[in-house]
Amino acid sequence: MNVRWTIIVIASLILVACSGDPAIVEQSGDEAKQEKFQWKLVTTWPKNYPGLGTTPEYFSELVERMSNGRLKIKVYGAGQLVPALEVFDAVSQGTAEMGHGAAYYWKGKVPASVFFTSVPFGLNAQEMNGWLHYGGGLELWRELYAPFNLVPFAGGNSGVQMAGWFNREINSLDDIKGLKMRIPGIGGEVITKAGGEAVTIPGGELYTALQTGVIDATEWVGPYNDLAFGFHQIARYYYYPGWQETGSSLEFIINKSDWESLPQDLQAIVEAASRAANQNMLDEYTARNNAALVTLVEEHDVQLRRLPDDVLIELHRITDQVLEEFVEQDPLARRVYESQKMFQEQVANYHKISEEAYYRARRLR
Amino acid sequence: MNVRWTIIVIASLILVACSGDPAIVEQSGDEAKQEKFQWKLVTTWPKNYPGLGTTPEYFSELVERMSNGRLKIKVYGAGQLVPALEVFDAVSQGTAEMGHGAAYYWKGKVPASVFFTSVPFGLNAQEMNGWLHYGGGLELWRELYAPFNLVPFAGGNSGVQMAGWFNREINSLDDIKGLKMRIPGIGGEVITKAGGEAVTIPGGELYTALQTGVIDATEWVGPYNDLAFGFHQIARYYYYPGWQETGSSLEFIINKSDWESLPQDLQAIVEAASRAANQNMLDEYTARNNAALVTLVEEHDVQLRRLPDDVLIELHRITDQVLEEFVEQDPLARRVYESQKMFQEQVANYHKISEEAYYRARRLR
Numbered sequence: 001m002n003v004r005w006t007i008i009v010i011a012s013l014i015l016v017a018c019s020g021d022p023a024i025v026e027q028s029g030d031e032a033k034q035e036k037f038q039w040k041l042v043t044t045w046p047k048n049y050p051g052l053g054t055t056p057e058y059f060s061e062l063v064e065r066m067s068n069g070r071l072k073i074k075v076y077g078a079g080q081l082v083p084a085l086e087v088f089d090a091v092s093q094g095t096a097e098m099g100h101g102a103a104y105y106w107k108g109k110v111p112a113s114v115f116f117t118s119v120p121f122g123l124n125a126q127e128m129n130g131w132l133h134y135g136g137g138l139e140l141w142r143e144l145y146a147p148f149n150l151v152p153f154a155g156g157n158s159g160v161q162m163a164g165w166f167n168r169e170i171n172s173l174d175d176i177k178g179l180k181m182r183i184p185g186i187g188g189e190v191i192t193k194a195g196g197e198a199v200t201i202p203g204g205e206l207y208t209a210l211q212t213g214v215i216d217a218t219e220w221v222g223p224y225n226d227l228a229f230g231f232h233q234i235a236r237y238y239y240y241p242g243w244q245e246t247g248s249s250l251e252f253i254i255n256k257s258d259w260e261s262l263p264q265d266l267q268a269i270v271e272a273a274s275r276a277a278n279q280n281m282l283d284e285y286t287a288r289n290n291a292a293l294v295t296l297v298e299e300h301d302v303q304l305r306r307l308p309d310d311v312l313i314e315l316h317r318i319t320d321q322v323l324e325e326f327v328e329q330d331p332l333a334r335r336v337y338e339s340q341k342m343f344q345e346q347v348a349n350y351h352k353i354s355e356e357a358y359y360r361a362r363r364l365r
Numbered sequence: 366m367n368v369r370w371t372i373i374v375i376a377s378l379i380l381v382a383c384s385g386d387p388a389i390v391e392q393s394g395d396e397a398k399q400e401k402f403q404w405k406l407v408t409t410w411p412k413n414y415p416g417l418g419t420t421p422e423y424f425s426e427l428v429e430r431m432s433n434g435r436l437k438i439k440v441y442g443a444g445q446l447v448p449a450l451e452v453f454d455a456v457s458q459g460t461a462e463m464g465h466g467a468a469y470y471w472k473g474k475v476p477a478s479v480f481f482t483s484v485p486f487g488l489n490a491q492e493m494n495g496w497l498h499y500g501g502g503l504e505l506w507r508e509l510y511a512p513f514n515l516v517p518f519a520g521g522n523s524g525v526q527m528a529g530w531f532n533r534e535i536n537s538l539d540d541i542k543g544l545k546m547r548i549p550g551i552g553g554e555v556i557t558k559a560g561g562e563a564v565t566i567p568g569g570e571l572y573t574a575l576q577t578g579v580i581d582a583t584e585w586v587g588p589y590n591d592l593a594f595g596f597h598q599i600a601r602y603y604y605y606p607g608w609q610e611t612g613s614s615l616e617f618i619i620n621k622s623d624w625e626s627l628p629q630d631l632q633a634i635v636e637a638a639s640r641a642a643n644q645n646m647l648d649e650y651t652a653r654n655n656a657a658l659v660t661l662v663e664e665h666d667v668q669l670r671r672l673p674d675d676v677l678i679e680l681h682r683i684t685d686q687v688l689e690e691f692v693e694q695d696p697l698a699r700r701v702y703e704s705q706k707m708f709q710e711q712v713a714n715y716h717k718i719s720e721e722a723y724y725r726a727r728r729l730r
Contacts, residue, residue: 065633066431121727124720126491126524129644130651159491160719222719241722268430269634275641279494286495287708290715304718312726343652348727350655353669354525354587355489356724357606359716361677362486 037262039073042091044084044101047077050228051221051284055156055250056100059277066269071262073098088253092148097258100155103141103251104185111326112333115340116141116152117248120187120319123340124247125157125282126355127347132249135343140336149256153274156250156281159289161242162226163307164219165210165235170307173314182206182218186326187244190318203229210234219244223292224285232300239305243315250281402627404438407456409449409466412442415593416586416649420521420615421465424642431634436627438463453618457513462623465520468506468616469550476691477698480705481506481517482613485552485684488705489612490522490647491720492712497614500708505701514621518639521615521646524654526607527591528672529584530575530600535672538679547571547583551691552609555683568594575599584609588657589650597665604670608680615646 041060045053060073076096078084087099088106103110104117115122116137123131131137132154141152164183168175177195181188188198201209201218209215211234218235219242220226232238252274259267296302327334406425410418425438443449446461453471456464468475469482480487481502488496496502497519506517529548533540542560546553553563566574566583574580576599583600584607585591597603617639624632661667692699 062633062637066630066637068628068630124723126647126651129648133645133648134652160723162719223715240718241726242719243723243726246723246727263433265431265433268427269637272427272431272634272637272641275644276637279640279644280498282491283494283498286491286712287499289719290711293715294711306718306722307726309729313729316727316729346655346659347651350588350658351724352728353605353671354527354607354654356721357671358489358525358608358611359721359724361606361608361672362611362681362713363717364674364678364681 034070035263036069037071037266039071039097039258040081040095041073041075041098041100042081042087042096043075043099044078044087044105047075047080049077050225051158051281051288052156052225052250053077054284055277055281056252058280059100059155059252059273062273062276063269066273067266071266071269075100088148088150091253091255092150094149094255094257097255099251099253101251101253102248103152107185110144110148111330112140112144112336114186114326115333115336116144116251117185118245119185119323119340120190120244120246121316122246123344123347125159125249126247127344127351128157128247128249129154129278130347131340131343136339137343140332140339144332144336145253146256151254151256151259153252153254153271154249154278155252155274156278157285158221158245158248158250159282159285160222160247161219161245162222163239163242163244164217165226165231166217166237166239166305167210167213167235168216169237169305170239170311172308173311176311176314179217180215182209182215183244185244186319186322187219189322189326190244190315193318193322194315207231207234221248222285222289223296224288227292227296232296232302236303237305238296238302239307241307243307243312243319249278252277399435400628401434402436402631404436404462404623405446405460406438406440406463406465407446407452407461408440408464409443409452409470412440412445414442415590416523416646416653417521417590417615418442419649420642420646421617423645424465424520424617424638427638427641428634431638432631436631436634440465453513453515456618456620457515459514459620459622462620464616464618466616466618467613468517472550475509475513476695477505477509477701479551479691480698480701481509481616482550483610484688484705485555485609485611486681487611488709488712490524490614491612492709492716493522493612493614494519494643495712496705496708501704502708505697505704509697509701510618511621516619516621516624518617518619518636519614519643520617520639521643522650523586523610523613523615524647524650525587525612526584526610527587528604528607528609529582530591530596531582531602531604531670532575532578532600533581534602534670535604535676537673538676541676544582545580547574547580548609550609551684551687552584554687554691555609555680558683558687559679572596572599586613587650587654588661589653592657592661597661597667601668602670603661603667604672606672608672608677608684614643617642 056075082090087101090096091099102117103113106113145152179196182199182201191198327337421440447455452464452466455461467482468478471478510517544561547564547566556563692702
């Protein structure tokens with residue numbers, strides 16, 4: 001509406017008001033659209049933790065700007081309102097309207113959730129976004145979370161992670177035997193089946209556990225996050241490539257009743273902001289991981305090592321077994337697994353001659 | 366005097382006149398923000414052309430939903446309002462408020478623009494987004510377009526393209542000599558310097574040119590777009606990897622005065638919608654290229670071929686020369702080139718042990 005019309009409309013309304021006409025009530029239509037919402041967003045990360053915790057802040061700020069303050073979302077770090085691992089329940093029950101975290105944290109309650117973060121030897125970031133938005137992934141995710149009164153959206157991606165920090169070299173399969181490693185989820189089951197021992201330790205206790213020899217190894221994310229944690233001070237070997245988390249996707253979850261209470265324009269705003277945040281996090285990791293890697297190798301003398309091929313082949317073989325067993329008892333998990341697996345076979349076929357072939361071609365000199 | 370104040374003053378005068386309820390006046394602030402905008406968006410693609418032309422449609426629909434119809438953007442295909450290659454000038458001069466295309470089309474007028482689409486042996490999609498949003502790329506782009514009264518945003522990415530369609534096999538550098546190939550931009554200069562002959566032919570005439578032997582080869586995009594064009598009916602060999610366009614970024618451009626006329630919430634909406642569209646196009650190509658490739662190889666008997674290493678090495682060597690000469694006379698082009706080159710050296714270092722190493726690890730069996 002342009003200025004002149006606004007003025008005429010307001011003047012008319014006031015004139016109507018003077019004559020006591022009930023037409024003023026009709027403004028309630030526009031007024032209803034101007035209803036304001038104050039939401040709480042609980043996260044599984046420390047407040048403003050680089051990349052992971054800054055992504056919901058970026059999202060919240062964008063939503064507030066786009067909605068002109070009609071939807072304000074306050075972000076709480078882990079433990080500020082609810083503990084990290086209660087985010088799913090808190091949003092499901094409506095304690096908070098929204099959450100940000102990683103779907104595989106809910107594996108105990110919703111097994112198929114692991115496929116929406118990352119499974120070993122799975123999709124990378126570009127492929128995960130393709131599957132979610134053009135391969136049926138998001139629809140399956142919606143179906144999976146519906147019984148919990150939750151609506152999910154992709155909420156960032158770390159890219160291919162590092163295989164982790166090790167106190168000893170991994171030269172063969174024998175070096176996996178007896179290895180005590182902090183590695184959660186399906187990756188942990190694979191390590192255990194390969195003869196190691198997967199341990200679950202909260203992030204805050206990891207440093208001490210590795211330092212005192214309670215564990216021999218730990219995976220975390222990648223150079224950008226790992227440098228901040230200081231693992232280089234206590235473990236010498238930094239292994240690649242990450243086989244256990246190959247493009248971990250984060251999630252925004254919204255309480256379904258709260259989602260439905262939003263007018264359509266605010267729903268569209270939330271949808272676009274999550275898509276923008278999803279890309280923004282990957283952009284940040286893409287730009288920052290290498291600088292951190294250079295610091296680790298050049299300033300802290302970290303030894304960069306590649307996992308031997310026979311170790312990778314064996315871990316891949318075990319992964320296939322573990323995933324087959326994992327989905328055996330859960331028909332929805334099987335459907336998700338098969339959808340993702342079929343997508344991966346197809347996209348991997350093309351990426352072999354496009355993205356991978358180009359990475360190699362670029363290095364030829 | 367701004368809109369809000371004008372309205373308040375007028376409303377106050379009227380209120381004074383009728384001594385009605387002053388609460389009504391407070392609504393005027395919200396009313397002023399409801400000004401409506403109708404924009405035209407001109408593109409360099411045929412209306413609704415898969416991926417390229419559907420991206421601005423996705424963007425426009427998202428903006429309309431988010432703004433609750435306050436910003437309506439009508440998308441015009443190439444030639445509907447202005448010819449494809451006049452999009453830049455049309456938006457610069459305000460004939461249309463917005464445009465969608467590829468920056469390297471404006472190479473004749475703005476040499477540095479090529480770096481915002483793709484240069485040979487350059488960034489891939491993930492890296493381009495990292496550079497634009499966390500590596501200083503977008504700021505340089507804004508600086509480059511400011512004299513033309515334009516504000517640019519990333520507007521989609523094709524991923525690594527294919528090297529193209531060939532009527533003969535490329536087994537060595539000798540097969541490039543005398544090769545007449547449709548290949549635009551810097552890639553074309555490289556082919557010419559390698560002994561071939563780069564030809565510029567509009568998309569609509571390509572099929573006939575290849576069929577009648579006017580050209581021996583052409584590059585286009587990738588399987589999803591190439592299948593639709595029917596090149597498989599007239600050329601037998603389909604080469605990879607694309608070295609000439611390694612992750613081509615598209616662009617949204619907005620007339621600066623029109624951009625500044627938008628209230629801040631609509632600016633934020635345009636910003637987020639372009640970011641969402643930017644990711645959405647790559648997601649679509651990622652999901653659809655392989656299915657098209659399978660159709661080409663299995664149903665149409667297309668022969669898939671990899672460019673020999675010595676050819677790639679030579680093309681890379683020439684690319685470095687051509688780019689150095691290209692930026693020699695243009696200080697801003699040099700700054701952009703050096704920013705992107707430095708970013709690429711760093712990100713390539715990390716992607717060698719992350720994305721590329723993982724692509725390889727996944728294929729081991």
